[in-house]
Amino acid sequence: MLDVPTQCYASGIEKWHTPTLNINKAELKPLQQYYNSATRQEQASLTDLAPVMLAAGTTSLASIKTTFQSNTVYLTELVQHYNDFKANTITKGQYDYRRKKVINQLDEKLGPLRYALNKSQTSREILRVSRKRGRRPTGNITRQIARMNKLSKLAHSGGILLAGVGLGLACHDIAHADSALQKNHILVESLGGVFGGVVFGGAVALTLALIATPVGWVAALMIGAGGVAVSYATGAIFKSIYDTNMMQVDLAQISGVSHLCR
Amino acid sequence: MSVIETLLQDADILGVIAISLIAIGFLLIFILAIFIHILHPLLSRRLDSLLFNPQWFSIGEVAMLSLWPLSLFKTSHYIFLITFPNYARRKRFKGLQENLPIEPPLKLAASILMYLHILFVVVGIAVFIFGTIIYTTEAF
Numbered sequence: 001m002l003d004v005p006t007q008c009y010a011s012g013i014e015k016w017h018t019p020t021l022n023i024n025k026a027e028l029k030p031l032q033q034y035y036n037s038a039t040r041q042e043q044a045s046l047t048d049l050a051p052v053m054l055a056a057g058t059t060s061l062a063s064i065k066t067t068f069q070s071n072t073v074y075l076t077e078l079v080q081h082y083n084d085f086k087a088n089t090i091t092k093g094q095y096d097y098r099r100k101k102v103i104n105q106l107d108e109k110l111g112p113l114r115y116a117l118n119k120s121q122t123s124r125e126i127l128r129v130s131r132k133r134g135r136r137p138t139g140n141i142t143r144q145i146a147r148m149n150k151l152s153k154l155a156h157s158g159g160i161l162l163a164g165v166g167l168g169l170a171c172h173d174i175a176h177a178d179s180a181l182q183k184n185h186i187l188v189e190s191l192g193g194v195f196g197g198v199v200f201g202g203a204v205a206l207t208l209a210l211i212a213t214p215v216g217w218v219a220a221l222m223i224g225a226g227g228v229a230v231s232y233a234t235g236a237i238f239k240s241i242y243d244t245n246m247m248q249v250d251l252a253q254i255s256g257v258s259h260l261c262r
Numbered sequence: 263m264s265v266i267e268t269l270l271q272d273a274d275i276l277g278v279i280a281i282s283l284i285a286i287g288f289l290l291i292f293i294l295a296i297f298i299h300i301l302h303p304l305l306s307r308r309l310d311s312l313l314f315n316p317q318w319f320s321i322g323e324v325a326m327l328s329l330w331p332l333s334l335f336k337t338s339h340y341i342f343l344i345t346f347p348n349y350a351r352r353k354r355f356k357g358l359q360e361n362l363p364i365e366p367p368l369k370l371a372a373s374i375l376m377y378l379h380i381l382f383v384v385v386g387i388a389v390f391i392f393g394t395i396i397y398t399t400e401a402f
Contacts, residue, residue, distance in 0.1 A: 199386030209342035237393030245277030
């Protein structure tokens with residue numbers, strides 16, 4: 001009886017779709033255009049690099065989004081208290097007390113993020129009611145709400161998606177590999193990339209603690225690029241170790257990856 | 263053929279060392295990942311109000327390191343301060359006079375994590391060195 005190759009099975013197996021970059025086009029259109037026109041190798045590099053690039057600027061904002069959005073309610077409450085004061089519903093003493101309480105609550109909820117939002121100014125300085133003639137009295141507060149919401153929107157898209165795309169690419173390649181050797185090479189290179197990336201991250205953490213130099217966005221980008229290079233090199237090294245010492249071992253089969261990615 | 267059989271029969275000494283180090287490395291990754299995710303919220307709760315401000319970190323760092331996963335870098339700074347206080351107080355935490363509000367078991371756990379971290383980086387560098395030797399030997 002002949003063994004029937006899996007490619008000849010009737011389609012009950014889901015058709016694999018190459019992962020596409022699906023991010024907020026308004027904010028990250030250039031990145032999406034570049035990704036869609038890049039070669040497979042460039043796409044693989046981008047999925048490693050872009051999360052760190054975006055982490056330096058906006059990926060961490062994916063979580064900040066939640067923090068900011070859930071805290072705009074305090075700013076809205078400030079505006080409401082001011083309107084109550086102007087409508088003589090509450091006294092000045094009551095207004096000052098409520099304003100102080102809301103600002104303290106906001107500072108506590110934002111935590112260290114208040115420095116990102118306010119830089120060197122305190123929340124009290126930012127959230128002043130303007131007394132200038134002709135200006136809306138609560139303009140400062142409304143501007144702060146708009147700023148928080150804008151930062152939240154930037155965080156909506158992001159590099160976190162790209163981490164999943166990177167793994168998807170490797171699984172796709174394994175599924176479409178011609179031979180067991182090729183599957184093992186892809187698996188070993190991917191494992192090498194992960195190992196190299198984690199070692200690099202650990203080394204960077206140690207170095208930053210030792211030299212204590214502040215890390216800005218540019219330095220974070222360079223660190224990200226270094227991580228990609230180390231991951232790539234470690235992948236090649238792992239492949240070399242596999243070829244010289246473990247070629248008889250079908251790692252993809254033993255680990256179950258060849259069943260998972262098909 | 264299983265991995266162990268292959269190593270015993272076919273691999274050369276460099277290959278055995280490299281593969282053993284890789285296995286140790288992956289084991290350390292697993293242990294460190296669990297360890298740091300347990301210590302991260304405990305240390306953040308105790309130390310953020312004292313240390314995580316523009317006096318010791320730049321504004322950019324405060325923004326970047328506020329939330330996971332980059333906040334793990336912040337935790338590694340705290341762990342370094344707990345394990346090597348004299349050095350850390352001369353470098354990043356200059357002028358820090360206060361004692362850290364950390365219980366002794368937590369200090370011990372942080373120190374163990376720090377040394378495992380250093381061991382992991384050393385193992386990683388060793389894998390890189392041995393692997394490069396194997397790679398260049400195979401290439402040429």
